[in-house]
Every structure is written in structure tokens, then in C-alpha cells.
Amino acid sequence: MAAYDILTIGHSNHPIEVFFDNIRGAGGTELVDVRTNPVSRWNPQFEQSALTVSAPRAGLGYRWAGRFLGGRPSREELVIDGVASYPLMAETAEFGRGIERVTELAQQGRPVLVCSERDPLQCHRCLLVSRRLVANGLRVGHIPFTGAIELHEELEERLVEEVSKARGGKKGSEHELCKIVR
Incomplete structure (x- = not known):
């Protein structure tokens, strides 16, 4: 079994060549865009219309999954106190x-969940999507722009440390944790 079944990455404001190099270097085969709205005012190279052209040229597949796995719900009942x-x-x-589809893709290659935030702790790809994938028995790794891939379980440990510091050592509900890290 590969070290990771699924990877994640945040495009941030990096050059597209560095983005693709990091994905290919980690063994990624297909981008799965989990942004609710796959546009970027400041980084147009990461808009859906651009990625549908540039990803195949870089030897990668591309598909948008924001309808199912996006972090900004359109239904009011999924928002509490203004927070998803x-x-x-x-x-x-x-x-x-969406989770079923990504799981199927992991059986065919190594999908890479793509969102915009550099730090996965600031992103639903970690706090929502990766958690479910790990709970379903998949190994998820988060690709940084420098350094080694971080296993999701290691990232969760970092989350607990950061939240504990932010709350003065107090624990809270998962909804409260999401509000703190954003």
C-alpha cells in the first residue's frame, strides 16, 4: 500500500509550476478541486477555467467537487452563528x-484535494473532508510548499496543540474548534 491514499494541497499564491511540481513530486495523479467557488481574483492561474487546461498539460487530471465537498454551505441550517x-x-x-467519489478515485490513482488555504488547519479540506476520509480508513497526507508531507493524524495533533493554546488549555466542541482555527 502507498504511504498515502489521498493528498491535499492549498494553492495559496504560489506559481503554478511550483504547485504542479509539488503535486507530481508527491505522486498525485488528479486534482479534485474542493472549493465551493473555484475562482481566484488574485491568482487567476488557479481558477477552474485555467486549471481545466493547465492540469492536463502538466500530466494531471482535474475535476471540480465543490458541490459535494465545498466548505461554504448554501443551506442556512448548516450554518451556526455565522460559521459553517x-x-x-x-x-x-x-x-x-463526494466522499464516496474521492474514495473511488483513490482506488484508481492518488487524488489531490485542492483548496486555496496554504495551511490545512485553516481549511475545510483538513477539518471536514480529510477527517471523514481518515475515519473511513484512508491514509491522507497534506502537501506543504516546503518540507515533508504531513500525515493527517500528525496534523490533528498540531490542531489540538494550537486550539489548546488559543483556549488557555480548555477543550471545546468541534464547532467551537472550527471557529477558533479560522
């Missing part, structure tokens, strides 16, 4: 279908 409720979102049929 990841626990509620994770229970929707749409989210379940």
Missing part, C-alpha cells in the same frame, strides 16, 4: 456522495 457547521455538513447526502 462541519459536523452538520458531514451528515448530508451530498457530502457522503
Whole structure:
């Protein structure tokens, strides 16, 4: 079995060549764009219209999955106190279908979940999508722009440390944790 079944990356403001080099270097085969709205005012090279052309040229597949796995819900009942409720979102049929599709893709290659945030702790690709994939028995690794790939379980440990510092050592609900890290 490969070290990772699924990878994630945040495009941030990096040059597209560095982005693709990091993905290919980690063994990624297909971009799965999990942005609700796959556009970028400041980094047009990462807009969906650009990636559908540039990813295949870089030897990678591309598909948009934001309808199922996006981090900004369109339904009001999935938002609490102005913040997307990841626990509620994770229970929707749409989210379940998205997870099933990514799991199928992992059997054919090594999909890379793409969003915009550099730090996965600031992104639903870690706090929502990767958690479910790991709970389903898949190994998820987060690609940084420098350094080694971080296993999702290691990232969760870093999350606990950061939240503990932010709360003065107090624990909170998962919804409260999501509010703190954003």
C-alpha cells in the first residue's frame, strides 16, 4: 500500500509550476478541486477555467467537487452563528456522495484535494473532508510548499496543540474548534 491514499494541497499564491511540481513530486495523479467557488481574483492561474487546461498539460487530471465537498454551505441550517457547521455538513447526502467519489478515485490513482488555504488547519479540506476520509480508513497526507508531507493524524495533533493554546488549555466542541482555527 502507498504511504498515502489521498493528498491535499492549498494553492495559496504560489506559481503554478511550483504547485504542479509539488503535486507530481508527491505522486498525485488528479486534482479534485474542493472549493465551493473555484475562482481566484488574485491568482487567476488557479481558477477552474485555467486549471481545466493547465492540469492536463502538466500530466494531471482535474475535476471540480465543490458541490459535494465545498466548505461554504448554501443551506442556512448548516450554518451556526455565522460559521459553517462541519459536523452538520458531514451528515448530508451530498457530502457522503463526494466522499464516496474521492474514495473511488483513490482506488484508481492518488487524488489531490485542492483548496486555496496554504495551511490545512485553516481549511475545510483538513477539518471536514480529510477527517471523514481518515475515519473511513484512508491514509491522507497534506502537501506543504516546503518540507515533508504531513500525515493527517500528525496534523490533528498540531490542531489540538494550537486550539489548546488559543483556549488557555480548555477543550471545546468541534464547532467551537472550527471557529477558533479560522
